Amino acid sequence: MKTRLIGENDLEECARLYAQVFSSEPWNEDWTLEHAFNRLSHFYKSMGFLGVLLENESVVSFALGNWEPFYFGNMFYLREMCTHTRFQANGYGSRVYTALENELRANSVNSIYLTTEREIPAASFYQSNGFSYSEKMGFYAKRLNS
Numbered sequence: 001m002k003t004r005l006i007g008e009n010d011l012e013e014c015a016r017l018y019a020q021v022f023s024s025e026p027w028n029e030d031w032t033l034e035h036a037f038n039r040l041s042h043f044y045k046s047m048g049f050l051g052v053l054l055e056n057e058s059v060v061s062f063a064l065g066n067w068e069p070f071y072f073g074n075m076f077y078l079r080e081m082c083t084h085t086r087f088q089a090n091g092y093g094s095r096v097y098t099a100l101e102n103e104l105r106a107n108s109v110n111s112i113y114l115t116t117e118r119e120i121p122a123a124s125f126y127q128s129n130g131f132s133y134s135e136k137m138g139f140y141a142k143r144l145n146s
Contacts, residue, residue: 001092003099006051006064011040013059014051021082026120040064043079050076052103054096060087061096067109076104078114081122088121097129115139 015037051064061083067076083093
């Protein structure tokens with residue numbers, strides 16, 4: 001298996017994996033291939049995009065987001081990361097995350113932030129990869145549709 005940067009031609013396969021993973025436990029979200037493709041394409045076309053995938057004959061795992069300037073340097077917002085359900089808990093997610101982190105360092109990014117649900121396995125995955133829960137910051141949400 002090898003890691004490499006995500007290109008535009010990879011978006012459909014990544015979207016297929018994304019829809020499969022996030023439509024399964026523990027998320028059980030209603031993702032279609034079209035919705036997943038639109039989401040990943042949006043990030044891909046945004047300034048500061050950077051993404052890494054791990055592939056064998058097909059995409060096994062990927063991580064992507066956008067870097068942005070901040071007063072103390074460049075920050076990266078890890079927007080999406082997923083690993084095929086058959087390959088979870090086998091080190092593949094950590095492998096793709098490490099490759100992403102190496103790319104970010106090479107591009108002068110000095111911090112990473114993300115949001116995830118606290119009660120799902122992804123939270124402990126991020127903690128095992130050096131992330132800490134921020135007591136200082138809050139995440140706020142507001143629905144605009146009734």
